[in-house]
Amino acid sequence: LETWAHLKNPFNTDRHHKLYRLHPVQNIYEIILTWALPPLLDKYKTKPLHYLAWVIGHEGKGSLLSYLRKKVWALSLYAGNEGDGFEYNSTYSMFSVSVKLTKEGYDNIEGVLAAVYSYLEMMKEAGPNARIFSEIERIEQLDFDFRDEKQPADNVESLAENMHFYPPEHFLTGDDLMFQYHPDIIKQCTDALDFQSVNIFLKSRDIPESELDQLEPWFNTKYSESPIPESWQKASCDLNASLKSEFHLPEPNLFIAEDLTLREADCEASKFPVQLHKDKVGELFFRKDDNFHQPRAHIYYHIRSHEQRHSLENAILLDLLVNCVAQLYIEDVYPADLAQLGYSIAAADTGLTVKVYGLSDKLPRLLETILQHLVTLPDKIEENLFKAVSEQTRKDYYNHSIKPSKLVRDCRLYILQDIYWNPYEKHNKIRECTVEQLKKFAKTFLAKSFLQGLIQGNITSAEAKTVDAKVRQILGNSGLESGSGFPELRCREIPKGLQYLQVDTLNPADTNTLVTNYYQAGPGNIREHVILELVSTIMDEPVFDTLRTQEQLGYSVYNNLRNTFGVLGLSITVNTQATKYTADHVDQRIEAFIKTFVKEHLTEEKVADAIKSVSKQKLRADVTMEEEVSRNWNEILSVEYLFNRYEKDVAVLNDISLEDIKEYFCPLMVDGEKCRKFSVQVLGAKEKNEEAVDTDQDFKLNTLKLREES
Numbered sequence: 001l002e003t004w005a006h007l008k009n010p011f012n013t014d015r016h017h018k019l020y021r022l023h024p025v026q027n028i029y030e031i032i033l034t035w036a037l038p039p040l041l042d043k044y045k046t047k048p049l050h051y052l053a054w055v056i057g058h059e060g061k062g063s064l065l066s067y068l069r070k071k072v073w074a075l076s077l078y079a080g081n082e083g084d085g086f087e088y089n090s091t092y093s094m095f096s097v098s099v100k101l102t103k104e105g106y107d108n109i110e111g112v113l114a115a116v117y118s119y120l121e122m123m124k125e126a127g128p129n130a131r132i133f134s135e136i137e138r139i140e141q142l143d144f145d146f147r148d149e150k151q152p153a154d155n156v157e158s159l160a161e162n163m164h165f166y167p168p169e170h171f172l173t174g175d176d177l178m179f180q181y182h183p184d185i186i187k188q189c190t191d192a193l194d195f196q197s198v199n200i201f202l203k204s205r206d207i208p209e210s211e212l213d214q215l216e217p218w219f220n221t222k223y224s225e226s227p228i229p230e231s232w233q234k235a236s237c238d239l240n241a242s243l244k245s246e247f248h249l250p251e252p253n254l255f256i257a258e259d260l261t262l263r264e265a266d267c268e269a270s271k272f273p274v275q276l277h278k279d280k281v282g283e284l285f286f287r288k289d290d291n292f293h294q295p296r297a298h299i300y301y302h303i304r305s306h307e308q309r310h311s312l313e314n315a316i317l318l319d320l321l322v323n324c325v326a327q328l329y330i331e332d333v334y335p336a337d338l339a340q341l342g343y344s345i346a347a348a349d350t351g352l353t354v355k356v357y358g359l360s361d362k363l364p365r366l367l368e369t370i371l372q373h374l375v376t377l378p379d380k381i382e383e384n385l386f387k388a389v390s391e392q393t394r395k396d397y398y399n400h401s402i403k404p405s406k407l408v409r410d411c412r413l414y415i416l417q418d419i420y421w422n423p424y425e426k427h428n429k430i431r432e433c434t435v436e437q438l439k440k441f442a443k444t445f446l447a448k449s450f451l452q453g454l455i456q457g458n459i460t461s462a463e464a465k466t467v468d469a470k471v472r473q474i475l476g477n478s479g480l481e482s483g484s485g486f487p488e489l490r491c492r493e494i495p496k497g498l499q500y501l502q503v504d505t506l507n508p509a510d511t512n513t514l515v516t517n518y519y520q521a522g523p524g525n526i527r528e529h530v531i532l533e534l535v536s537t538i539m540d541e542p543v544f545d546t547l548r549t550q551e552q553l554g555y556s557v558y559n560n561l562r563n564t565f566g567v568l569g570l571s572i573t574v575n576t577q578a579t580k581y582t583a584d585h586v587d588q589r590i591e592a593f594i595k596t597f598v599k600e601h602l603t604e605e606k607v608a609d610a611i612k613s614v615s616k617q618k619l620r621a622d623v624t625m626e627e628e629v630s631r632n633w634n635e636i637l638s639v640e641y642l643f644n645r646y647e648k649d650v651a652v653l654n655d656i657s658l659e660d661i662k663e664y665f666c667p668l669m670v671d672g673e674k675c676r677k678f679s680v681q682v683l684g685a686k687e688k689n690e691e692a693v694d695t696d697q698d699f700k701l702n703t704l705k706l707r708e709e710s
Contacts, residue, residue, distance in 0.1 A: 009197075010092030011036040015225070016199050019232075022212065022223040024203040026399050027695045029101035031112065032201040037093045037192050041165055045179035048189040049088075049095055053080030054136055055123060055250060056097060059334035062248035064119040065099075066331055072388040073105030073112055075327075083175070095193065102388045106204055110235035114243060117236040120193050122247040128183035128190070135253050135338075137178040142257060143340045144176050146294055146359060148624045195236045200228060205695060255336040255366060257359035260295045263288070266460045272643035273454060273632050276465060280479035281472060282451025285636055286464045289457045289625060297360035297457025298629040299367055301471060302637060304351040304486060305449040307441065315421040316393075316430050317441040318347045323389045324381055324438065329373035336366045343370060349419075349489055350637070351449065357626070360458040364467050371474045375446060378439035386435040397427035398695060402507035404682045405556075405575065408514040411501055412680045416518075416564055418490040424506060428698040449477045450486070452636055456629050486639055491567035494520040494676040502583060502681040502705030511684040515586045516573040519669045520676040524568035526645070529561075530614075530652045531664050532568055535602075536561040537610045542601050546593050547574055553586055570669065578684035587679055594669050602665070607658045615653050618646040681705070 016036065024030065040049060057079035059065045068074035078098040081087050087094040097116060099105070105112055150158070159171055166174030212222035265288050267274075273285040289297075308318040322345050333343060341358035343366060354374075356367045373380075400406050401424040413420045451471065455464040480486070505512070521528065539559045548557040554576035562569040572593075574586050622628045635641050642648070667674040683704065 009036070010038065011199075017197060017228070019200045019202065019226050019228045020223055021202045021204075021207050021226075022221060023205050023207060023209070027205055027395050028203065029103065029106040029206075030098060030201075030203040031101060031109065032096055032098045032203075033116065034094060034096045034199045034201070035193055035197055036199075037095055037189060039090050040093045040189075041088070041090060043182075043185055044166065044170075044174055046182045046185050047178055048182075048186045049081045049093060050178070051128070051133060051136065051186050052095065052189055052193075054338070055129075055132065056119065058250045058338075060250055060331050062246075063250070063331075063334075064115060064247065067115055067119075067246050068099065068105065068112065069327065069330075069385075071105075071108075071111070071115075072102055072384045073108055073115075074099050074101055075388070075392055076100045095189075103391065104388070106206065109202075110231055113232055114235040114239065115246075117195065118239050118243045119247045120190070121239055122244050123190055123249070124187075126249055128181075128186040129249055130181055130183075131252070132250060133178065133181045133186075135256065137181075138256060139253075139339055140177050142359065144173065146260075146296065147340070148626070195233060198228075200232075250335075253335040253339055255339040255341055255362045257295070257339065257361040259361045260359070262293060262295060263360075263458050263460050263463075265290075266462055273456065273636075276461060276468070280450075281477060282453065282468075282479070284451075284453040284455070284464065284468045285632070286454075286461055287456040287632070288460065291622070291628070292625045294625070295360050295458045296358060296625060297363055297455070297459045298355070298357040298625065299363055299467060300353065300355045300454045300629070300633050301367075302348075302351055302353045302452040303446065303449045303475070303477070304452060304480070305445050306480065307445045307448065308347070308351065309349070309419050312421050312425055312429055313433060313437070314441060316426050316433055317438055318352065318445070319393055319426070320386075320390060320430075320433065320438055321377065321442050321445070322347045322352060323393050324386065325370075325374050325377055327385060327389055328377060328380055329370055332369050332373070333366060336362070336369075341366055345370065345374075349417075350486075352445075357629075364463075364470070367467065368470060368474065371471060374442075375474055375476070378442050381435060381438065383435050386438065390430055390433065394427055394430050395695075397423045397430065401427060401699060402505075402510065404505050404507075404510060404512045404514040404684060407503070407506060408516050408573070408680050408682045411503060411682070412516060412518060412678070413564075415501060415678065415680075416491050416494075416567075418492065424699040424701060446475055446477055448480060449475075450480045451475070451477065454629070454633050454636055456632065457625060489565045491564040493522070493567075494518075494678050496674060496676055498675075499678045500681070500705050501679070502683065502703070504702040504704060505682055505684050506699050506701065508685050509688055511578045511686070511688055513576050513578045513581070513583055513586070513684040514573065514680075514682045515576070515583050515590070516571055516680045517587065517590050518562065518571040518678045518680065519569055520678065521568040521570070521664075521668050522676075523566055524563075526648050527652050527656075528568055528664060529563065530649050531656060531661055532561050532570055533614060533649075534607065534610045534653075534656065534661060535665050536570060537614055538601055538606050539597060542597060543572060543593060546596070547572075547589060551589060553581060553589060578686050583681040583683055587681070598662070598666065598670055602658065602662060604658050607656075607661060611653050611656065615650050618650050 056064060057077060065074060065077040068077070079096065081093060081095055099112060101112065158175070162171050162174050209222065212224050214223050214225060215221070216223060267288070269290060270287060273287040276284045276286050308314050325345060336343065339362070341356065341362065343356045346353050354367070354370055356363050356370070410422050410424070414422055453468055453471065455467060521532065536559055543559050544557050547553045548555070554574050556575035557573070559570065559572045562571055572590050574590065576586050632643055635643050635645065669675060
């Protein structure tokens with residue numbers, strides 16, 4: 001086997017130690033530092049780059065990212081090696097540090113570089129740490145022992161690749177586990193991360209296009225190449241002691257699981273979640289796992305409230321609440337992420353959801369940590385962090401809204417739902433929100449809320465009740481206002497006939513046109529839902545084959561069963577190009593397909609095959625605990641609590657005939673007098689606009705067509 005281990009400096013060219021600048025596709029600021037190290041495939045037992053990525057990419061106290069966030073210079077940081085054939089091979093090993101910057105961070109690049117190299121200098125002075133290596137080794141072993149099983153195809157592919165790089169005894173574990181602590185190898189790699197060999201990429205739309213004087217040949221991306229400025233070198237090399245004192249190696253990880261015993265059930269076994277209690281403050285559902293027999297659990301809580309539905313401003317404040325909390329808790333919960341525990345906090349139409357999952361031992365501690373940050377946000381949030389999060393949230397609204405596939409959905413839901421706040425409207429309004437408004441909203445939102453909880457996995461009912469009591473104690477909510485009930489989400493009825501909404505894309509540089517034809521059935525039951533599920537299953541292949549393969553209207557063509565708060569419907573979506581077809585032409589071809597579909601594809605044979613396929617899908621055993629938990633959680637969020645829905649679906653499936661399907665389906669999509677059709681069309685630019693787009697300006701949605709046809 002040919003090797004290049006003797007090449008100590010793989011990228012010894014005059015184009016490597018340079019500064020490259022370019023415009024990103026999305027509206028972000030980012031700096032990427034890259035080093036080329038010698039090949040390290042034979043050092044897999046120590047995995048020195050994994051150790052470096054772990055320490056440099058740490059987000060806890062004393063970390064590089066923690067400092068950059070406090071300065072409001074950065075929102076996220078990645079450090080490491082992708083482990084693929086391009087970055088990790090027998091010729092060289094790449095190592096990168098990528099920082100997603102705020103505008104203020106972009107304006108203080110020299111300060112960011114000084115922080116990066118001060119942290120690296122601290123690591124070099126401290127040297128490799130046996131305790132940290134031992135923690136990584138323990139966490140990787142836990143993950144290997146208890147993670148969800150890979151899909152067979154992925155497993156085979158991984159093993160086949162491992163056979164090229166590891167001896168037989170390590171085919172299964174070579175790319176996952178740490179085996180031997182070799183501080184000398186780690187030190188060599190740490191010392192290689194210097195300024196003299198770094199290559200830097202800087203991405204920003206603020207770079208004047210006139211300065212991007214080169215063009216790469218594959219995608220015609222404009223960029224510039226120049227020596228790294230001397231001021232950057234000075235900032236990176238002339239380090240002061242006060243800055244280095246900001247940093248230290250990661251503290252001991254308190255979230256690493258210690259108790260891996262499987263709990264004994266303390267209540268009667270149940271196939272589905274049972275409600276342990278319910279009062280005006282909340283409700284708790286529980287199920288002790290008896291399928292997967294692993295020391296894992298899921299704890300989900302949804303904080304239901306009316307507050308975010310009262311105004312566009314409140315909807316924005318809920319998003320800001322989530323995003324600010326995510327910034328505030330990161331130092332404390334990042335070690336849990338390293339310990340293979342998962343967590344999330346997310347805004348929804350009905351409130352806010354907090355999820356923690358993974359090895360069950362330390363999950364309650366993780367949940368308490370997140371909730372403590374949620375309730376103390378009004379006391380901890382500062383103006384500079386609020387502004388940085390607000391601007392990043394505005395960028396997120398922007399990046400969402402310029403995608404035609406997102407805009408076509410937003411326009412559909414804006415018309416269908418009784419209350420729906422469009423992201424492009426949030427983008428225009430968010431700068432009017434203040435930190436004082438956020439503090440007030442957070443207190444009101446939490447106080448006037450109702451808790452919905454699901455605890456499932458390796459945990460007893462007594463432990464679940466203890467967790468729930470702690471959650472209630474932390475949040476201190478008093479329930480929804482008397483008589484208000486759950487926030488009721490409603491779907492508007494589409495009038496009979498044909499309704500059209502046609503708008504221009506919000507991105508003048510995008511030629512993609514999206515057409516979604518939505519056909520509304522009305523409030524449905526299990527039988528009607530199953531009928532539409534069968535139709536959607538039968539339609540999957542012919543809609544793609546006809547509109548995509550044969551007529552080549554667009555690359556993305558698909559149909560969906562829609563359930564909008566209990567109102568059923570079916571939709572067909574086509575992603576075409578404005579330079580090739582008009583939206584009206586696509587609409588006509590969808591209608592022509594539907595007529596052909598009824599004649600050629602709604603047959604006894606295809607209905608029988610669909611019934612068999614859908615039944616098999618619903619009766620199959622869950623592959624992961626998360627599948628079962630997600631299904632149960634959706635029932636709780638929908639307030640329907642039909643945990644045996646799949647069993648009821650299968651019972652109905654066996655009684656459905658072709659005539660039943662035609663009787664329900666034809667009035668829905670074929671009969672012009674009874675059909676309730678809503679066509680949403682987002683028109684792409686007819687010519688790609690190469691001029692720079694002002695991403696700071698407010699959006700203005702240009703409505704081209706809003707009409708009704710009988």
